[in-house]
Amino acid sequence: MTWIENLGKTVLRFLEKLGTRFVFLFQVAGWIFTPPFRPYEVLKQIHFIGVRSLFVIVLTAAFTGMVLGVQGFYTLKKFGSEGLLGAAVALSILRELGPVLAALMVTGRAGSAIAAEIGIMRISEQLDALETMALHPIKYVVAPKVVAAIISIPLLTAIFDVVGIAGGYVAGVSMLDVSPAGFVGSMHTSVQWKDVYSGFIKSFFFALLISWICCFEGYFSDAYSGYGAEGVSHATTTAVVLASVNILVWDYFVTSVLV
């Protein structure tokens, strides 16, 4: 009987947490559109999530593009199609690698920090203090971060796309003797507007996922992750793992719809 009880408890706890997640998401959505708006706080968060992730995004994009250039050249050469390298690099980055890798990088750099920051505010009673001042913590702490993520992550994806394609160009044209005209020409012929915006639709969903999951884990760190520093540490780890896995899972579903 005990194992059935334990199973039941686990299922109930899972459902309860899932329900709380969605209630949290609806509350965030409600507070985002409730005045007074806090543009300065949103700008601060855009600086934190967007500007301060720029270096890691540019670095990752450059090397991803270069590796794609080298690997793509090696594969295409077997079929005598080196001339299609530009198209292969651009389509891979715009449709798939740009949104996914940019989202994973932001999760590691900013998502973990968001979960830890809100978790510390929870355990040090700062969120309670806001409530006692008749200020809702979701409006003052969570909503600006979600808005900033939804603005920043698609922009970071755009930068990833440009730098990644440039990386592929450098590897293909400068190091492997692919003709510049062939690289750009094949890209121009193959890439359609739909390839560009489908990447941005993905990055919008990823931004929502990252900010929702990371803010939730921090906000409820005392309820679901344990108490004190250990609770915050657990919440941060859970946030990063869950956001990363969800990015990959949702990538499949969004791709299936958009393809």
Added chain:
Amino acid sequence: MIAIRNLKKSFQRQEVLKGLNFEVPEGKITGIVGRSGCGKTVLLKHIIGLMKPDSGECLIAGEDITRVNGNRLNEIRKKFGMLFQTAALLDSMNVFENVAFPLREKTRLPDAEIRERTLTELKNVGIVGMEEKYPSQLSGGMRKRVGLARALIMNPEIVLFDEPTTGLDPIMKKAIHQLIFETQRRVGCTAVVVSHDIPEVFEILDYIIMLHDGNVVEKGEPEQLQKSDNPIVQQFIKGELEGPIRIT
């Protein structure tokens, strides 16, 4: 102003509050005393609506705060100021910004007036020339003073103090007690002080409610409590190991 009726709260089958009944006198300093872990902070969080009870009522000026949500809850909370055990200052803001925060967010006062009121409130609690410092750069006593200034900036009718002297040296304890006393007498608010600083805290209290094992075991003026023939009260006041209170 504050009336508690049959308030019950449990956490994972552990009954923390077992049906509390009492009233807090208006315009006075009321102490809620009892051993660590007896439910004092939980009670305070119910009074300000941060926790919902399993049953019972917390009447604030006749309205049950446990049954309201959203805007109505915020309206009732505007009557309150609260000093947390850890001061709970927003650590990304400096001292000035912390104290000015409620004014900036909840009023449309011009910057000059916000500045003037904030500096006056800081001066009232003895913080001068430290407006630019961050909470992590302050001592425990200073953090509590800043927390008190923030709690008072909106001129609340009720101020709650959650163990305001925990972790402070004896001199700073005395200073904070004195500050609470002077502040209450100056602004005339209803103050509720949760503490286990016995007997030091008695000096500033007008009325005391003692909790033990989730129940009110005694209430009255400090002199009444000190003369109480309840062995639980006597053991607690004298800090004796032997008696009905078992150390677990």
